[in-house]
Amino acid sequence: MANLNTRWRQENTYDAIVVGSGMTGGWAAKELSERGLKTLVLERGRMVRHLEDYPTAATHPWEVKYPRAKLPPDELKAKYPVQNRTGYALTEYTQHFFVRDDENPYTEDQPFDWIRGYHVGGRSLLWARQSYRWSDLDFEANAKEGVGVDWPVRYRDIAPWYDYVERYIGVSGQAEGLPQLPDGVFQPPMEMNCVEKVLKAKTEARFPERRVTIGRCAHLTEPTEEQIALGRGKCQHRNMCMRGCPFGAYFSSNAVTLVAAEKTGNFKLRPHSIVTEILYDARKGRASGVRVQDEATGEVMEFYAKVVFLCASALNSTWIMMNSTSRRFPNGFGNGSDQLGRNIMDHHLGVGAMAEAPGYEDRYYSGRRPNGLYIPRFRNLGDAATKRSDYLRGFGYQGGAGRPNWDRNLHAAGLGAARKDELSQPGPWMVRIGGFGEILPHADNRVTLNRDRKDRYGLPTLRFDAGLRGNETAMRRDMKTAAVEMLEAAGFTNVVGYETPSPPGLGIHEMGTARMGRDPKTSVLNAHNQVHECRNVYVTDGACMTSASCVNPSLTYMALTTRACAHAVEAGRRGEL
C-alpha cells in the first residue's frame, strides 16, 4: 500500500492546481501553464469542447421542439425552478449549459437566485460579455466612506492587467475619456442604430454629466493575428452567443484560454472532478493539494501541487473553503477573520424605463448586434454637482432601441391576412434602459455551510441569507426617475418607468464572500489574492471582491487572475510559496 500511495502521489503531483475552468479558471490555466508550470485543472462538470460540443449553435427556429424554444412549464418547475428565474437565459438552445436545480439544491432564508453552469467553460459560455474597467472611484470608495474594508489595490495596480486581458480577449468599444470608466484597449465599436443615436444626442445635450456610449463587449470586430492564430474570427452578429460561438468570436474559456493552455503541453484538464476540500499540511503551514470526489463514480482521490488557485466561482470557491476544516482552520480554510461567506454582493437591476420612438418608421437595421448601449455612472462622482444625499455609490444603465419583430401582442384581436401582413412588418421603435446598481458589502449578507442538507453526492450545501438594504432601495428610486427623465428628454412617447423585484443573485454577479483586504483580521485574501493565512492558495474569482462597483465584473476578475498568476510564479521562484 505504501508503494501504491507513493506512486499515486508522484503521478498526481503538479506544479499548480486550478479549481474551475470558467472565466477565471481558464485564465489561470493559460497563465500558469504558459509560464512553465505543470497545471492540472479540475472541473466539476462535464467536458465541453469548443465547436463540437455546441449542439445548438446552428439550430434553426423551426428545428426546436417547443414554442420560442422555451422548456415546458412542468419541466421548468421540476428541474429548473431557480435557473428559469432569469426569464431569458434558459431555453432549448442553452439548457445543457445550466445546472438542474433538483440535483443541485441550496437553501434560501431570503430569495437568492443562484444561476450556475457546471461544465468545462462554466459561465464563460453564457456571460453577457460586457467588459468594463473599474476606476479609483471604485477602489477608494470603501476607505473614503468607511464601508467594509479598504481595497488593498488601486487602479494603477490593475491597469496593466486590464490592458493585457483586453488585448488578448478582444474588447469592442468606444473610448470616452471618462475618469469613472477608464478607456481600454478597444477593437472598433459596434454601431448604434438610428434611435439610439437620437437618445445619445438628446441625452448628452440635456444632461452634460451623462454619456451614452455603445457597450464594451468581448467580441472580435477586428481580430488580431494572435486571435486569428488561436482559431478565432470576427463577430458575425448572430446574437446566439449563449449556444456557443462557431466563430469563436466572443471570449469564452472554451474558445480562448483553454485552447491556449492546451498548446503549452503543460496542461491537463480533468472533468467530473468535484473538489471537496483543500488539503492542509500543518507541518509546513501550506496547502498540499486538494481532495476530489469524482462526479460520475463517487471515487475520492487526492491531487497535489505547490500552489492552488480557487477559480470555482465566488460561491463554490467559498463552499470549498468552508468545507476545508482542520485543527488549524476549524471554521473554514483561511477564515481566521470570520469573513468567509460574508459580504455577499451582486448588482441590483430590473429598474429603468421604456418608451416608444415614433418618427423613424421607414428606418430599420440588419444583423443582430450582440450588444447594447451603455450609460456610465453619473452619480456621486466626487464633485458637488453629482453628489446624492440619499445614497452612496451609483449605477450604470444598459439598454438600447429596436423594433419588435412578429413576436408582439400575439394575443391581440385580429385574424387573417391583414393581421398576418401586419406582423410581417416590424413593429414600432421601442427604447429601454435598465440600471445596474452597486450593492454595498454588509457582514450580515452571508452564505453559510449547511451540513444538515446534503446534495446527491452526500456533500453539504449552501444556505443564503442576503438581501437588498436601504442604500440600494434609495438608489433604485433614482434609477427609475433618472431613466424616465432621459427618455422624456429624448422626445420619446409613452415613457414608462418600471421596477421589478431584484433579489441578489439575479444579476449573476455574485461576489465578495472571501474578500481581499490589508488586514488578516478583517479579510480573507491579501493584495495578491493569496489567502492571508496560507500563502500558496490564491482565490481569484468573484469571491475576492471587496466591493462591487456597478459595472459588470468579469473583466476585473480576469485582470486580477492574471496578476495573481504572475505573482504566484514569481513567489514560487523566490521560494516564498
Add this chain to the structure above:
Amino acid sequence: MQSRRDALLTFAAAWGVLSLPAGAAAQPAVAVGANLGWTPSGVTLSQAQVLDALAELIAPATDTPGAREAGVPAYVDRTIAGYCTAAEAGEFRGVLDALDADARARHGKGFATLSIADQAAIAATYDRGQKFSPFGRLKEVVLVGYFSSEPGATVAVRYDPIPGDYKGCIPLSEVGRAWAL
C-alpha cells in the same frame, strides 16, 4: 344565409378583426373529411379538423404560405401533447370543441366545413384580445408556430442565420419585412 354572413363579415371587418383575400369569403374552407396529412397526438381527430381550419383562418395563405402549408396545425397538436400543462392542454381542446359546437348550433355542421366567413364570424366571438384567455393563448401558439416555421420565417418574414455585418440605420425598404429573429 348569404345576407347573414355578409352582416357578420361587415361586423368583423369594422372591428378590424378580419381581412380576407378578395373572393375568398364565400368559398368553403376545406373539403369535408379532407386528409389532414398528419396524425394527431394531443387532440382528437375531430378537434384536429377544427385546429386545421383555425390555424389557416388565423394565418391564411396569401402571397406568402399559410399556416396549413407551414405545418402549423401539427405543430400546435405537438405543443398540446408535449409542451402544455394538462390544464392548458384541456383549455385548448376546449376552445376547439367550443368552436365546433358553435358551428353546429349555428349552421348544423362542423367548424372545418364552414366557409371562411362563417368560421371567422364564430372565431370573432372568442377573439377579444384578452391576453390570458384560452383563445388568445391558442392563437399565440399558432402565430409562434407559423413565424417559427421554415416557410413562415424565410418567406413571410426575413431570416438571416449569419448576418455578418451589423448595419444600425438603413431604409426599411432594403429589408422589406420584419426579421424572423
